[in-house]
Amino acid sequence: MQTEISYRRLRGNGWPWLAYLIFVPFPWLWAKPDATTVLAAAVAIGVFLPLYLFSTRVPDRALIPIAAAMLALGVAVAPLPLGWTTFCIYAGVTVARLRSRRHAGIAIGVIAVATAGTGLAWQQPILWFAPGVLFVVMSGVATMSSFAFYERTQALLASQEEVRRLAGTAERERITRDLHDVVGRTLTLVALKADLAGRLVERDPDTAKAELEAIATAARSGLAEVRAALTGQLGGSLATEASASLAALQTAGIEPVVTGDPAGVPADAGAILAMTLREAVTNVIRHAGARRCTIDFEAGPGNARLVVEDDGVGLSFREGNGLRGMRQRLAAAGGRLELLSLQPGTRLEASVPA
Incomplete structure (x- = not known):
């Protein structure tokens, strides 16, 4: 008009x-x-x-x-x-x-x-x-x-x-994905540590105090990550995210098993896989009911691959905002996401050009 x-x-x-x-x-x-x-x-x-x-x-x-x-x-x-x-x-x-x-x-x-x-x-x-x-x-x-x-x-x-409209839409989708991953991980970790501190507060006050301090640290870290997500600066190294994921799994009482070297994944692919790993581990903790979680890193010629496998109830990765965010993030980088239902458990495979 x-x-x-x-x-x-x-x-x-x-x-x-x-x-x-x-x-x-x-x-x-x-x-x-x-x-x-x-x-x-x-x-x-x-x-x-x-x-x-x-x-x-x-x-x-x-x-x-x-x-x-x-x-x-x-x-x-x-x-x-x-x-x-x-x-x-x-x-x-x-x-x-x-x-x-x-x-x-x-x-x-x-x-x-x-x-x-x-x-x-x-x-x-x-x-x-x-x-x-x-x-x-x-x-x-x-x-x-x-x-x-x-x-x-x-x-x-x-x-x-x-183009401006599409760029604005893409930016809003990016912020939604990043905030979902950040808030989901942070709140899950805070809830786990709060439950642990509640159980320890009477019989082991010193350990409970340490868990409360860890809760404060996690909250401050989550706040910093939210700010980074809003400014488009979110995305640490894959090695750093791997360490955080291992700590989160251990806090949830899930045995982590890591194969491969996350530091060997190129930085550009590592930043994408780090956010994928964050959401995958959060889903394992929240939905899988698993006792063991295996994380595998592979860095082949021109391609990087992440595999997260648990022994939980199976089909733990329901099609929600987290899974859609993983797919969109990987697709934007030219990668792909595959989910396999195991007996028992679920296997997530993510690959991205390196």
Whole structure:
């Protein structure tokens, strides 16, 4: 709708071009007109002005009849000592505003031929009407080009707006994924340590105090990660995340088994797999009911791979925000995610180009 309004405004900016009507009485500079000629010129201009002003506000289907009327005015006054081709030039410019470039080009050609035919029919000197024919073509093509440029500019602006919209959507999705992973891990760890501290507070106050301090540390760390997620700076090394995941599994009473070296995974792939590992371990702790969790790191030529396998209830990774976030994050990096149901347990395989 906004593009249509702007297009009409472009077509409506026609007032400055009325200055070219000065060429209608131009022959009077060397030939004094009689009363009939002056009256004919006044009537022609009086009829032309409403047509021209109306042409700037009508839909495409009305432009051709208006241009035909302008051409008819020029043909009607052609026998008189007037710059009659001026009306033909305006007719050419009017049809050039058609959005169909093919139809506009054909109409300009027809007007140019009609102008030349009128001059020849009245046996006027070539120099008398040839410039008018030339300007019908030149002005029409120039108008077509200006409108085509305007449409390309509008299309480019629309594309840029769409890119901005998609970028905003992608950023919101990224923040949602990162916050889900950060908050899920942090709250899970805080809940586990709080339960442990509650059980130890009477029989082992010192250990309970240590767990409470760990809760405070986890909360502060989680807050820092939330801030990093909001600014787009979240994503530590895979080795750091592996250590945190082992600690979380141990706190949950799940035996961690690690194979491979996370430090051997390239940093770009490691940052993606670190967030995948965070969410996978969180899901194992919260949903699997597992006693053992195996984490395997592989860094092959051009590809990095993470495998997280538990011996829990199976199908522990339900299709939710966490799993969708993992898929989207890996897909954005050109990787993939696979889930396999074991007997018992679940196996998650994530790979990403390194």
